[in-house]
Amino acid sequence: MDFTYTETQEMIRDTLARFLMDNYDFDKRQKMIASDGGRDPAIWQSIAGELGLLGAAFGEEYGGLGGGMTEHVVIMEELGKAIAVEPYLQTAVIGGSALKSTGGPLAEAVIPQIISGEAIIAFAYAEPQGRYNLANLTTTAKKDGSGYTLNGHKSVVYTAPWATHLLVTARTGGGSRDRDGISLFLIDAKADGVVKRDYPTNDGFMASEIYFENVAVGSDALLGDEGGALPLIELIVDEATVAVCSEAVGVTTRLHADTLEYSKQRQQFGQPIGRFQVLQHRLVDMMMEVEQAKSMTLMAMLRLDLPAEERMAAVSQAKAKVGRACKFVGQNAIQTHGGIGITDELAVGHYFKRATMIENQFGSIDHHYVRLEQLTLAA
Amino acid sequence: MNLEFSADELAFQQEVRDFIAANYPADVRAKQDAGEELGKEDYLKWHRILFKQGWVAPAWPEEYGGPGWNPTQRFIFSEEIAAAECVQILPFGINMVGPVIYTFGTPEQKERFLPRILSGEDWWCQGYSEPGSGSDLASLRTKAVLDGDEYVVNGQKTWTTLAQHADWGFFLVRTDNEVKPQEGISFLLIDMKSPGIEVKPIITLGGHHEVNEVWLEDVRVPVDQRIYEENKGWTCAKFLLAHERTGIAAVARSKRGIEKVKDIARSELDDEKPLMANPFFRRKIAELETDLTALEFTELRSLAGENAGKGPGPEASLLKIKGSEIQQRITELVLEAVGHYGAPYFRGFPEGSNEYPIGPDYAHQAAPTYFNARKTTIYGGSNEIQRNIISKMVLGL
Numbered sequence: 082m083d084f085t086y087t088e089t090q091e092m093i094r095d096t097l098a099r100f101l102m103d104n105y106d107f108d109k110r111q112k113m114i115a116s117d118g119g120r121d122p123a124i125w126q127s128i129a130g131e132l133g134l135l136g137a138a139f140g141e142e143y144g145g146l147g148g149g150m151t152e153h154v155v156i157m158e159e160l161g162k163a164i165a166v167e168p169y170l171q172t173a174v175i176g177g178s179a180l181k182s183t184g185g186p187l188a189e190a191v192i193p194q195i196i197s198g199e200a201i202i203a204f205a206y207a208e209p210q211g212r213y214n215l216a217n218l219t220t221t222a223k224k225d226g227s228g229y230t231l232n233g234h235k236s237v238v239y240t241a242p243w244a245t246h247l248l249v250t251a252r253t254g255g256g257s258r259d260r261d262g263i264s265l266f267l268i269d270a271k272a273d274g275v276v277k278r279d280y281p282t283n284d285g286f287m288a289s290e291i292y293f294e295n296v297a298v299g300s301d302a303l304l305g306d307e308g309g310a311l312p313l314i315e316l317i318v319d320e321a322t323v324a325v326c327s328e329a330v331g332v333t334t335r336l337h338a339d340t341l342e343y344s345k346q347r348q349q350f351g352q353p354i355g356r357f358q359v360l361q362h363r364l365v366d367m368m369m370e371v372e373q374a375k376s377m378t379l380m381a382m383l384r385l386d387l388p389a390e391e392r393m394a395a396v397s398q399a400k401a402k403v404g405r406a407c408k409f410v411g412q413n414a415i416q417t418h419g420g421i422g423i424t425d426e427l428a429v430g431h432y433f434k435r436a437t438m439i440e441n442q443f444g445s446i447d448h449h450y451v452r453l454e455q456l457t458l459a460a
Numbered sequence: 461m462n463l464e465f466s467a468d469e470l471a472f473q474q475e476v477r478d479f480i481a482a483n484y485p486a487d488v489r490a491k492q493d494a495g496e497e498l499g500k501e502d503y504l505k506w507h508r509i510l511f512k513q514g515w516v517a518p519a520w521p522e523e524y525g526g527p528g529w530n531p532t533q534r535f536i537f538s539e540e541i542a543a544a545e546c547v548q549i550l551p552f553g554i555n556m557v558g559p560v561i562y563t564f565g566t567p568e569q570k571e572r573f574l575p576r577i578l579s580g581e582d583w584w585c586q587g588y589s590e591p592g593s594g595s596d597l598a599s600l601r602t603k604a605v606l607d608g609d610e611y612v613v614n615g616q617k618t619w620t621t622l623a624q625h626a627d628w629g630f631f632l633v634r635t636d637n638e639v640k641p642q643e644g645i646s647f648l649l650i651d652m653k654s655p656g657i658e659v660k661p662i663i664t665l666g667g668h669h670e671v672n673e674v675w676l677e678d679v680r681v682p683v684d685q686r687i688y689e690e691n692k693g694w695t696c697a698k699f700l701l702a703h704e705r706t707g708i709a710a711v712a713r714s715k716r717g718i719e720k721v722k723d724i725a726r727s728e729l730d731d732e733k734p735l736m737a738n739p740f741f742r743r744k745i746a747e748l749e750t751d752l753t754a755l756e757f758t759e760l761r762s763l764a765g766e767n768a769g770k771g772p773g774p775e776a777s778l779l780k781i782k783g784s785e786i787q788q789r790i791t792e793l794v795l796e797a798v799g800h801y802g803a804p805y806f807r808g809f810p811e812g813s814n815e816y817p818i819g820p821d822y823a824h825q826a827a828p829t830y831f832n833a834r835k836t837t838i839y840g841g842s843n844e845i846q847r848n849i850i851s852k853m854v855l856g857l
Contacts, residue, residue: 213731
């Protein structure tokens with residue numbers, strides 16, 4: 082048994098943490114979000130070039146550093162500590178997972194662009210009617226000559242306004258909730274017929290509603306087997322879920338640290354409020370939630386290679402627990418700060434917003450308990 | 461023991477209902493329905509209509525312009541107002557400073573201020589909290605020094621709700637540093653247009669401008685604008701806190717809130733079925749309704765006590781704690797119900813064509829409302845302070 086990170090992994094953490102401290106403090110983040118386009122593209126270029134981190138989880142054959150999920154977990158935790166609104170999850174984790182898993186010419190072409198910072202990917206999977214069921218799809222990809230024609234509507238596609246590529250789930254066959262008949266495509270974000278309505282999100286990112294209106298897609302855009310992509314999509318989403326759990330560890334770590342610091346500083350009734358036992362116990366409870374979130378993230382990460390059912394059960398346990406931690410730590414951080422916690426100017430409120438959005442990202446607490454029960458509790 | 465209203469009370473209820481239906485301003489209703497932010501005029505419009513009817517200050521004694529209702533009538537009135545989703549009559553004048561003035565003020569002060577509070581001519585704000593004095597309010601440091609027949613006030617207040625619209629503010633200020641903190645505080649009425657006052661907005665997490673900082677620099681306040689004796693302001697403040705309890709449980713509003721959650725859960729699809737069919741989500745609604753019923757009947761028992769002539773006691777803290785927790789849980793359920801569409805941020809965002817809408821309308825404010833509702837367990841004496849009050853005053857710990 083070994084829970085230590087390798088030297089390289091520690092180096093990745095230190096490099097990124099230092100970079101974010103210098104270039105991504107809270108004030109700078111708020112300025113980027115408020116600027117046109119909602120981000121500073123130079124940051125992404127630095128993470129790619131100067132830091133060389135976008136290749137951390139790709140094999141050397143693509144020009145990467147040869148790492149994997151552990152590198153993603155390290156990077157996502159640090160991004161979470163800075164509530165960075167960079168497209169790492171969508172591009173390197175999700176896009177990377179899809180391309181690495183399927184290989185071939187598309188992977189050979191696009192992965193180097195991810196590593197160099199040229200390609201930004203957005204994952205267009207959710208639809209208004211489907212909630213968290215990945216198989217509930219009405220977007221269709223109809224066979225058309227040698228390629229396909231895409232039609233449909235995707236909901237709340239994070240990072241789509243910045244994306245060069247869209248990773249799209251669509252039906253090439255089957256009924257609207259069938260496990261069979263689902264395919265995965267990587268298409269040009271600016272293809273004819275891709276209509277986007279862009280908007281900011283409550284946690285500082287940008288997202289889009291995407292409508293595909295007779296978008297012509299070549300057969301080379303297909304990732305994996307036609308009609309048989311659901312198991313791959315489930316794997317990609319499980320990996321993304323672990324990554325977002327790690328981000329949540331970073332976010333809740335900061336929420337707890339800021340609250341602890343505040344309760345040592347803030348004086349009421351002639352003493353720091355941290356002297357009051359009711360707040361002492363609350364801070365202990367928050368810390369325990371953060372520690373368990375960290376444990377569950379590593380647990381799920383270490384079980385990603387197990388057979389699908391065991392993997393899914395592990396990921397659902399982790400996400401349910403982490404979702405609860407986001408809620409508990411976030412709400413109590415605000416409560417302990419009092420009025421100042423509700424202002425826009427203090428960082429803690431913005432960490433709370435991201436924590437709140439993570440609660441439902443890739444499935445609510447209820448969703449993951451239901452999936453877990455279906456997998457593990459035979460009646 | 462019975463739960464029924466008398467025939468007179470039922471007739472009164474119908475009268476209130478009919479009045480609201482016939483007189484509530486349509487343009488304000490339209491703004492509310494569209495989820496638009498309400499301005500000063502929107503609040504005042506309804507205020508003036510109730511004033512004309514003689515109903516704007518249900519709790520005031522008749523001699524000062526109250527309608528002479530008993531506690532049950534006041535309860536019915538506030539239930540109907542909430543059920544019809546009328547805009548709130550802002551509490552700072554009617555519920556807060558008004559009762560302080562008619563209880564502790566001089567005849568001249570009553571004559572000068574009360575009619576303009578009733579009519580809505582003066583908009584009031586509350587200068588209590590300071591950056592260093594929140595839960596520990598009595599430690600406040602804004603200083604007032606007597607100079608001839610005027611006080612000179614210096615200091616900073618914060619969390620001052622809607623001060624950007626205010627004509628007048630009631631302030632707690634320190635007039636004696638040498639005594640116990642509670643014994644050196646005075647209650648001043650200050651014209652918000654006085655030289656030396658600066659109101660600075662505080663933007664909250666939901667993106668709203670609701671609260672402000674109020675800075676006071678050498679603000680001169682005539683001594684006849686002090687209520688009650690010098691250094692007896694804490695008595696006024698404590699009295700006011702007891703009056704603030706009116707409607708503190710927000711039962712009627714929460715009932716409407718739960719109905720909205722149900723509507724949303726019936727519209728939202730959870731994979732193949734409506735979210736309302738999801739056993740976990742249903743259970744959360746059922747629990748919430750059960751807790752709200754418990755709160756409602758606790759409030760009714762307290763109201764019955766008031767009808768029997770018992771003054772409001774520390775059980776108000778119970779109503780505040782449970783009422784605020786329920787309000788927050790409602791916003792949590794709405795956010796959970798809207799799923800992916802909790803993420804888009806709409807504030808100040810131009811509503812474009814209807815051709816490509818961003819999720820259902822009811823989702824647009826779900827997250828900001830949830831964020832903003834965190835304040836309910838903080839303001840009006842945080843829930844931690846309310847628990848201290850119960851443990852000290854009720855349990856004797």
